[in-house]
Amino acid sequence: MSRLPLPERDGGGRFPGFDSASQSKHWDAATQSVVMARLGLPVDVRFFTPAEEATARALLDQLLDQRGEPRVPVVHLVDARLAEQQTDGWHYDDMPIDGQAWRDTLAALDEDARARYGCIFAEADLEDQEAMLRSIQERGMEPWHGIPAEHVWSLWTRYACTAFYSHPWAWDEIGFAGPAYPRGYKNLGIDALEPFEVRDARPGADPLRAEKEKGRA
Amino acid sequence: MSKLRERNESAWLLPPTPGIDYRLRNEMRRFAPEEEVDIAIVGCGAGGSTLLQRLARAGWRALALDAGPFWDPERDWVSDEAGSHQLYWTEPREISGDDPVPLGSNNSGRGVGGSMVHYAGYTPRFHPSDFRTYSTDGVGADWPLQYQDLRSYYEDIEGELPVAGQYWPWGDPHGYPHRPHPVSGNGELFLRGALACGITAKVGPVAITNGRFGNRPHCIYRGFCLQGCKVNAKASPLITHIPDALAHGAEVRSDSMVTHIEVDQHSGRASGVHYVREGRQYFQRARMVAVAGYSIETPRLLLNSTSQRFPDGLCNDFDQVGRYLMVQGAPQTAGRFDSEVRMWKAPPPEVSTEQFYETDPGKPYKRGFSVQTVSPLPITWAEHVVAQGYWGAKLRAYMSDYVHWACLGALCEFLPLEGNRVTLAQEKDRNGMPIAHFHYSQCDNDKQLLGAAQEVMEKILTSAGADEVITIKRYAHLVGGARMAADERHGVVDADCRSFAVPNLYITDGSVLPTQGSANPALTIMALAARSADRLIDGARSGTAEPA
Numbered sequence: 069m070s071r072l073p074l075p076e077r078d079g080g081g082r083f084p085g086f087d088s089a090s091q092s093k094h095w096d097a098a099t100q101s102v103v104m105a106r107l108g109l110p111v112d113v114r115f116f117t118p119a120e121e122a123t124a125r126a127l128l129d130q131l132l133d134q135r136g137e138p139r140v141p142v143v144h145l146v147d148a149r150l151a152e153q154q155t156d157g158w159h160y161d162d163m164p165i166d167g168q169a170w171r172d173t174l175a176a177l178d179e180d181a182r183a184r185y186g187c188i189f190a191e192a193d194l195e196d197q198e199a200m201l202r203s204i205q206e207r208g209m210e211p212w213h214g215i216p217a218e219h220v221w222s223l224w225t226r227y228a229c230t231a232f233y234s235h236p237w238a239w240d241e242i243g244f245a246g247p248a249y250p251r252g253y254k255n256l257g258i259d260a261l262e263p264f265e266v267r268d269a270r271p272g273a274d275p276l277r278a279e280k281e282k283g284r285a
Numbered sequence: 286m287s288k289l290r291e292r293n294e295s296a297w298l299l300p301p302t303p304g305i306d307y308r309l310r311n312e313m314r315r316f317a318p319e320e321e322v323d324i325a326i327v328g329c330g331a332g333g334s335t336l337l338q339r340l341a342r343a344g345w346r347a348l349a350l351d352a353g354p355f356w357d358p359e360r361d362w363v364s365d366e367a368g369s370h371q372l373y374w375t376e377p378r379e380i381s382g383d384d385p386v387p388l389g390s391n392n393s394g395r396g397v398g399g400s401m402v403h404y405a406g407y408t409p410r411f412h413p414s415d416f417r418t419y420s421t422d423g424v425g426a427d428w429p430l431q432y433q434d435l436r437s438y439y440e441d442i443e444g445e446l447p448v449a450g451q452y453w454p455w456g457d458p459h460g461y462p463h464r465p466h467p468v469s470g471n472g473e474l475f476l477r478g479a480l481a482c483g484i485t486a487k488v489g490p491v492a493i494t495n496g497r498f499g500n501r502p503h504c505i506y507r508g509f510c511l512q513g514c515k516v517n518a519k520a521s522p523l524i525t526h527i528p529d530a531l532a533h534g535a536e537v538r539s540d541s542m543v544t545h546i547e548v549d550q551h552s553g554r555a556s557g558v559h560y561v562r563e564g565r566q567y568f569q570r571a572r573m574v575a576v577a578g579y580s581i582e583t584p585r586l587l588l589n590s591t592s593q594r595f596p597d598g599l600c601n602d603f604d605q606v607g608r609y610l611m612v613q614g615a616p617q618t619a620g621r622f623d624s625e626v627r628m629w630k631a632p633p634p635e636v637s638t639e640q641f642y643e644t645d646p647g648k649p650y651k652r653g654f655s656v657q658t659v660s661p662l663p664i665t666w667a668e669h670v671v672a673q674g675y676w677g678a679k680l681r682a683y684m685s686d687y688v689h690w691a692c693l694g695a696l697c698e699f700l701p702l703e704g705n706r707v708t709l710a711q712e713k714d715r716n717g718m719p720i721a722h723f724h725y726s727q728c729d730n731d732k733q734l735l736g737a738a739q740e741v742m743e744k745i746l747t748s749a750g751a752d753e754v755i756t757i758k759r760y761a762h763l764v765g766g767a768r769m770a771a772d773e774r775h776g777v778v779d780a781d782c783r784s785f786a787v788p789n790l791y792i793t794d795g796s797v798l799p800t801q802g803s804a805n806p807a808l809t810i811m812a813l814a815a816r817s818a819d820r821l822i823d824g825a826r827s828g829t830a831e832p833a
Binding site (some may be wrong): 074075078079080082095096098099100103104130131132133154155156157158159160162163164173181198201225226229230231232233234238239240241243244246247248249250251252253255256257258259262265266267271272273274276277 | 295303359360361363364365366367368370373374375376377378379380381382385387388390393434467468469470473474504505507508509515516548622623624625626627629630631660661664665666668671674676677678680681682683685686687688712716722723752754759781
């Protein structure tokens with residue numbers, strides 16, 4: 069079961085007792101060192117300035133709904149990538165390279181927060197932060213601070229999801245066992261599980277269905 | 286010894302245990318930069334490695350340079366999505382257009398083995414119709430060669446990879462050397478859904494060993510094909526062509542970024558390549574140069590290789606370099622089942638259909654699409670969920686449902702358009718060379734294909750019992766950018782991949798393709814390179830073409 073706090077209504081507790089990292093002795097050495105490092109003390113923030121770090125933390129907490137401890141140290145993982153210029157290998161030509169784009173958009177978030185709420189983004193109420201982000205997302209290709217909002221959204225969510233879903237605690241939450249070499253899988257097929265996999269305790273908890281039923285009610 | 290082993294012994298040169306045989310690399314022949322090699326090949330992916338292996342076997346003094354590392358799969362590759370970023374070309378590139386195409390992990394490799402290190406492993410042939418879409422359908426372009434010219438090369442490469450799959454009823458019907466693999470939950474649902482709605486689907490064709498092949502072991506179905514196959518079961522030139530090339534006296538010079546192709550101003554012939562290795566600049570002399578850097582880096586290198594004779598870039602007299610670059614529309618549709626699918630178990634490439642590949646006269650659009658299983662790992666799956674507009678608590682809730690989803694992907698034959706091209710950007714890389722700018726927009730036919738493919742995938746999944754479906758629009762593969770044509774006003778190279786402008790300069794990668802069909806391009810790129818190699822070897826023997 070994931071160490072990450074997640075209420076049942078948001079998909080928490082579906083894989084009781086499941087612990088992907090407990091299988092690490094079955095992984096090859098190269099993979100072990102890469103994955104297990106994510107469970108250790110994160111590298112200090114070095115790319116973001118303190119002001120940027122505060123904004124980035126609030127933004128990433130919102131995007132990934134991390135509301136309490138323990139957290140996946142997403143801000144450290146994003147910061148490390150930017151410090152190492154580990155980009156996706158492309159950027160939109162209406163945006164600067166990723167590092168600068170992060171700096172610019174974090175500053176723009178603070179500018180908006182000051183104008184709307186008289187404080188920096190990180191100090192705004194969670195509901196106000198959420199409303200600000202939703203308004204940016206809903207702009208689509210309309211520019212936000214001179215850049216198509218969709219391109220900004222893409223930058224933020226790509227970095228956020230890559231960091232969060234690289235972490236074994238996030239895998240535990242979704243039932244994914246992670247690395248599978250050199251062991252491989254022996255039970256392929258529908259509803260066929262390996263001995264170390266854990267079945268979903270709430271297989272009917274389809275979020276789409278839940279939404280539909282709420283709509284009907 | 287089998288005929289196959291006489292042609293390419295790579296699988297027998299690998300150790301019988303995981304990993305690589307360092308002896309071959311340590312004892313590799315090494316040419317000095319001032320020594321004139323018979324051929325310098327730029328790029329060690331599908332096209333470059335195949336050419337290198339064929340020419341080395343024929344006795345050529347052949348050298349291939351690659352900007353990336355000479356991989357050791359056991360040491361360098363991991364069973365992990367985020368930890369595999371070094372497999373991709375992540376030097377800066379700019380994208381633009383109405384439908385900008387993300388590069389990097391999705392379609393761009395680096396290092397010895399190229400993008401085939403992280404491709405899924407699908408290796409379908411092109412259909413005979415792909416070579417004459419303009420004559421038959423009035424769209425795209427006709428190739429200066431026909432399917433029949435490539436057929437025997439397809440067969441050879443299918444044996445060397447080797448390819449596993451069911452008898453293939455589409456295009457030019459044919460069988461495969463290895464039996465089809467067993468399928469996982471995802472493949473099972475595709476087959477079930479297709480059967481229920483009257484669509485023919487088949488298992489394969491994938492370049493993954495089914496049974497031992499030389500010293501390569503059977504696939505272990507661990508599902509991380511896109512992160513590099515540590516097992517040595519999935520084919521990439523690193524294990525299918527490079528070992529044999531080294532055993533026959535070829536050199537692979539890794540970590541060497543070629544920045545400029547030199548052309549002698551007197552003779553108009555290529556005389557070698559400038560490259561940067563470990564921060565130092567070198568010039569490698571060569572009697573012949575072949576560029577195989579794929580659809581972004583090949584045009585970029587040509588455009589950066591300016592000279593008095595070629596002020597607008599090498600081979601660019603008629604403004605053809607970088608144009609007609611294609612991607613396939615690759616929407617992915619996922620379906621939700623109460624059963625556990627766990628689609629990440631087993632290789633993503635399992636089952637496909639080419640029933641919709643050809644032009645259907647009853648439809649308003651030309652050409653078609655194929656449908657294949659794809660099985661996104663968590664980070665890529667999160668991209669699907671985010672594309673539906675979810676973030677925060679809803680993103681986490683959707684992601685917690687991961688075990689219940691099956692996922693199919695289409696490959697839509699987007700048409701080659703003049704304006705979809707690579708140019709040089711203002712921005713420079715760490716070697717001071719202008720980076721590539723890739724502009725891409727879809728045409729109406731492309732958009733109609735996307736819609737049609739989504740409809741078919743939704744039908745298959747709902748027929749299999751899915752109660753919900755979601756679709757994300759994506760792209761896959763790159764081809765074109767320095768296409769082959771009948772003459773220099775319509776393309777950069779001829780049917781043998783020889784450039785029109787410089788008689789001893791070849792382009793042997795995916796950038797020469799004039800159309801792309803709905804097939805994954807790796808097999809065709811290798812077959813074309815093998816054919817070019819044959820022409821070069823024949824020419825050398827008869828003394829009519831280039832002296833070796």
